[in-house]
Amino acid sequence: MKLSLGTLLFSSLLIFSCTKSNEFGSEISTDAEQIAAGKTLFENNCSTCHNFQQDGIGPNLSGITHHVETDWVKNFIKDPSLAIESKDPRAMALFEKFKTYMPPFASLGEEGIDQILAYLHTYESLPDTLPLTGLQDPIPEPVPDSGIRVELELFSQLPASDEAQPLAKMTKMDVVPGTNRVFVNDQRVGLYELIGQKPQMYLPILDHKPELISKPGWATGMASFSFHPEFTENGLFYTAHTEPGGTLEPDYGYPDSIRVFMQWVLTEWQAEDPAAASFKGSSRELLRIDIPSQAHGMQELTFNPNSKPGDEDYGLLFIGFGDGGLAEQRAAYVSDSKGTRIYSSILRIDPLGNDSPNGQYGIPKSNPFAGEAGKAGEVYANGFRNPNRVFWDKKGNMYATDIGQHSVEEINKIEKGNFYGWPIREGRFIINPYGKFNEIFPLKEDDEKYGVTYPIVQLDHDELAAIFAGYVMPYGPLEGKLIFGDILSGRLFFTDLDDPEAAGVQSWGVLYEGQEISLLELCGGKRVDLKFGQDADGQVYIMSKTEGKIYRIKR
Incomplete structure (x- = not known):
């Protein structure tokens, strides 16, 4: 033999x-x-x-x-x-x-x-180190209900951009720095400004980007936007949107043995008159990235709202970019790059610079891999499946939510240059992206050798399926607590970022017209597609794509 x-x-x-x-x-x-x-x-x-x-x-x-x-x-x-x-x-x-x-x-x-x-060599795990079956209930302790209920009131509704639910695919509310101007996107059609609670089209993106596609669903289309901290002077803002694979030559891709399903495009827009009620100006493409599926792309664009001129972060654009579905395509070795590629990373770029590989933006010299041979200088931190929300607390600490594969949802405290585990970890558990992909396993005693930074909050799919963070509440019974929730079901949670391990996680709920109601019931669909928003006065909002409605959390 x-x-x-x-x-x-x-x-x-x-x-x-x-x-x-x-x-x-x-x-x-x-x-x-x-x-x-x-x-x-x-x-x-x-x-x-x-x-x-x-x-x-x-x-x-x-x-x-x-x-x-x-x-x-x-x-x-x-x-x-x-x-x-x-x-x-x-x-x-x-x-x-x-x-x-x-x-x-x-x-x-x-x-x-x-x-x-x-x-x-892309497979690091020792043979026979994992059990035959994964954990059936990785986090058995249930999340307790706090008993807290807050009152919602209908604030605004976007025009329907489709005949079937979701009627308006909004993912973000943001303000122009230093003003009271509030904007909300619809992934299918562009960017609205809310004027007197009424949406008014500001950027009809399809008029400028006819190749944009927002189907199949999920986070495709114009998924995020952010205004430069000096928008009122320079008129600059940024959007992320999807186009079909092969539309143009990418700046970043992967071996041609892996399909290219879509491309994510980062665009800089410059308004001729920053105070105008509708956009008129120019645009230029900063970055184009191939991905093999409709999932886990450029979900977040944001500037550090706490930074001031002279601070390290000032004027630098943070980009949450997931693995694009590489692990599902059995190409996890592309996202498991330890900073050699931009996938599965939070990126930080200088949009006004020009020393990037394509010459369209800058690589901040304070980035952890800037100037390092074989590394992607744009990477600020890596090891994320889908870092769909990047945010800061008032103390200047940076955080990100990360949607898990099959079992665990995460909130991570972000430190420059750290590795957060994906695709070899899901929460504080082992995942084998090349084998038992939908199972997770306990950590081993020698786990520290992998250099993983683990989440400060993790919840399994008994509680929620896709995490999305809101804000540290500035008012009401949840004041001082970070609120977050499940995109699909709309279930709501909070924790204390000062000491999340001691504080734990609790759930909370809402009242509408004096009656307690779940967001799923309130939104009237099969899923909520939950997002949060906040205006310049600190007022917090709950948004749902189902009917395109925006609810205000009453003070």
Whole structure:
């Protein structure tokens, strides 16, 4: 009987590996093209017998290159019989154990072997370290109800942009810095200003960007916008929207073995008259990024509202950019980049600079990877599946919500340069993005070696399915608490950011016309599509795409 390549490598790992993870493999390529080529070779030659989830006909190969010397693995692939006949101790032990020779794979050539190793090296987990089944209830403690109820009143309604729900796909409310002007987007059609509680079209984006698409649903279309802190003087603001894959050459992409479904486009707009009631001016494209699905793209654009001229953040644009569905497309190695690519990251750019790779924006010198070879200088922090809301408290601390894959939703305190776990972690749990993708597992004792910064708040899908943060409430019974909720069901929660571990999480509810009611009932649809807003006076709003309505939380 002939044993497979994977069987012998796996056995050599068990017999001879006594080193710490990641000690080997530093010379293996991390180039995305090499990895993609290796993936193709693996799938064509090895995947019938081997995977990275569990033993099949052959063993789980996850982690091989991190625990066995690279040269040994390469030489053994080329000619295992030569290693055995030369009395190599590891090869001899394998022969004694299995009593057979593995056929040589020298025909792959140096390039092919290097490519397979590049692909294998994207799998860091040791074989057989995960249980056969994942956790059924990762966070069993239920969220208690605080008993707090606040009164809502209808404030405004956007015009319907479709005949079917959601009637108006609004995702954000924002104000022009230093003014009382309030704006709300509809992903399908553009940007409204709320004047006397009435929406007035400010930027009909389809007139300027006819390639924009907002279907299929989710967060496609014009998903976010933000005004420059000096908009009243320079007239600059920014939008993120989707266009079909292949519309134009991207600034950032990935190997062509992965489909390109959509492109995210960051645009700078300059109003001729910043005080005008409707936009008239010019625009320029800053950045275009390929993604393989409609999910987890450029969900957030924002400036630090606490920053002042002279501060590090002043005038720098933060961009929440998820993994674009790469993990679902079984290409997690692209998002699992540790800062080498911009996917799964919170980015920080200088929109008025010009030293980016495409020359359309600047890379702040204080960014953690600025000027570092092999790194994406735009990356401020990485390891996010979908950082859909980035915000700051009054003390200047930065936070982000991150929507999980199948089990856990997160609130993270953001520190420059830190890694927040995706795609190898979901909350404070292990996830194997190359294998048991919809299961999570407890952390191991040696977890610190991965350098993950874990969320300050995590809730499982017994409580909510897709997290979205609001604001630290400035008034009412929730004053001083961060409010957040579930995008789908509209269930509402709060915590204390000063000490979330001690404070825990509690739920709260709403009253409408004096009667307690769930947001799902109030919105009259199958899902709420919950978002929060705040005006210049600190008034907080709850928004729902279902009927395009905006509700004000009464003081």
